[in-house]
Amino acid sequence: MNILGIIVIAAICTFATRITPFLLFGTKKGVPDAVSYLGKVLPAAIMGVLIIYCLKNVSFTVSPFGIPEITATIVVILLHQWKRNTLLSIAGGTILYMLMVQNFFNSLFSVFI
Amino acid sequence: MAKTLKFAVKQTIPVFCGYIFLGIAFGLLLQKAGFSFIWAFLISLIVYAGSMQFVLVGLLSGGASLATVAVMTLMINSRHIFYGLSFIEKFKKMGRRYWYMIFSLTDETYSVLCTVKVPSEMDEKRVLFLIALLDHIYWITGSVIGALIGEKIPFNSQGIDFAMTALFIVIFLEQWKESKTHIPALTGILISVLFLKLMGPASFLMPALIMIVLILLMGKSLIIREFGCEDVPTNEHVQQEHSQEEGI
Numbered sequence: 001m002n003i004l005g006i007i008v009i010a011a012i013c014t015f016a017t018r019i020t021p022f023l024l025f026g027t028k029k030g031v032p033d034a035v036s037y038l039g040k041v042l043p044a045a046i047m048g049v050l051i052i053y054c055l056k057n058v059s060f061t062v063s064p065f066g067i068p069e070i071t072a073t074i075v076v077i078l079l080h081q082w083k084r085n086t087l088l089s090i091a092g093g094t095i096l097y098m099l100m101v102q103n104f105f106n107s108l109f110s111v112f113i
Numbered sequence: 114m115a116k117t118l119k120f121a122v123k124q125t126i127p128v129f130c131g132y133i134f135l136g137i138a139f140g141l142l143l144q145k146a147g148f149s150f151i152w153a154f155l156i157s158l159i160v161y162a163g164s165m166q167f168v169l170v171g172l173l174s175g176g177a178s179l180a181t182v183a184v185m186t187l188m189i190n191s192r193h194i195f196y197g198l199s200f201i202e203k204f205k206k207m208g209r210r211y212w213y214m215i216f217s218l219t220d221e222t223y224s225v226l227c228t229v230k231v232p233s234e235m236d237e238k239r240v241l242f243l244i245a246l247l248d249h250i251y252w253i254t255g256s257v258i259g260a261l262i263g264e265k266i267p268f269n270s271q272g273i274d275f276a277m278t279a280l281f282i283v284i285f286l287e288q289w290k291e292s293k294t295h296i297p298a299l300t301g302i303l304i305s306v307l308f309l310k311l312m313g314p315a316s317f318l319m320p321a322l323i324m325i326v327l328i329l330l331m332g333k334s335l336i337i338r339e340f341g342c343e344d345v346p347t348n349e350h351v352q353q354e355h356s357q358e359e360g361i
Contacts, residue, residue: 003152003173006182010169011159013186014193018218021197022204031201037333038326039199041297043227045325046195047285048301049318050220054278056314072275076282086287090127090279097279098272 064100072097117235121243124229127283128221129251131276136255138270139166141263143256146174150260157256161249163219165189166256191319195326196223203241210242217245219252221277224284294339300328 025035055073058066076093083089140153156166165186172182196218197204204214218226222245229244231237258266289298308321329336 002176002179003148005179006169006173006177007152007156007160009179009182010156010162010165010172010186013183014160014162014165014190015216017187017190017193018197019215020194022201022215025198026201026205034330034333035198035201037337038195038329039201041329041336042195042326043199043223044285044288044292044295044297045301045329046192046322047224047227047281047288048298049192049305049321049325050224050281051278051285052302052305052309053318054281056309056317068272069275069278072279073282076279077286080283080286086283087126089283090130090276093279093282094130094273094276097275098270101272102269 068097068100071100117239118243120232120235121240121247124225124240124244125247125251127276127280128225128248131221131274131280132248132251133255133258134270134273135163135277136252136257137259137263137266138274139170140256140259140261142167142170142259143173144260144263146170148173148260150257153256153260154253157253161217161219161252162186162190163221163252188319192220192322193218195322199223199227207238207242210238214242214245217249219248221280222248224281228284228287294336296332296336296339297329300325300332304328 021035025031031039055069058069060066072093075096076089079092080086080089136157139157140150143153143156144150156169160166160169168185168189169182171177172185177185197215200214200218204211207214225244225248226241229240231240285298289295292298304325305317305321308317308324311317312320
């Protein structure tokens, strides 16, 4: 019973965070000027935040020193500059990253060091 | 209809890759904690929050109090408070799909919805709804697969979660190219890095988001002046916003 309770509470609280802006500003009066401005500029800022959030546990002092993350990030950027094809950029960066964090990178690393 | 669905599927392929495998990881973790696939299905259906669900496994197996669950959930998902700000008007027009759109506004769905350009011959509301629904289905499917047969999958998926990072990077680049001002994007990156350094990975997110909102509000007139957003196409409109601002 408590299991179901925990799940329901987690569901309600997750929904609560998502509905907050709609409850605050979704009234019939319309959206305040400052909020509609934030709605336009925040996505670009939040995408930056989410990138850093994804990479937050990368350590530059412990092997492999963030090299897979940095390399894959650069590859995504270069691929996207080159072809501007979303799927190609994501697949290219991810496959390279997977190769690097799986055996490939470790064996390559041990050859060099 | 088929064309619309095809378009929506194409927009969500990156999320598909990420959600299927992250979902499998979640389902596997939950099954190892002693819960069957039915629980994986239920949690992914009604909670539907990526990183929070991984924390939830620990809370479930540790028998956490309901108050702890509430505080943890609110804290981990607090970033979502900012997502709706960009969709208040858009979702309002979506009729009975309104509640589902709000419910399903995860990081990834938010990101796709921020950049999707719906062809004029398609029904935009339908496209947005299908994108949200497809992402949800991928997540549920992944979790159930993980709980059922996660251990038997021979494929080494280590590192596949980078697909989500790559998705955010690509969307960041797209927004960078399309916007005349880079102040919001740079603010997002710089403040996040600064707060990550200051406060560490566990607690930097909310303070960083609040600081970003404050900075963007303070720089409002400057940013509007060079804003390349399609909603603010002419100088007249900019001046209008200016006078409104001064009027307040």
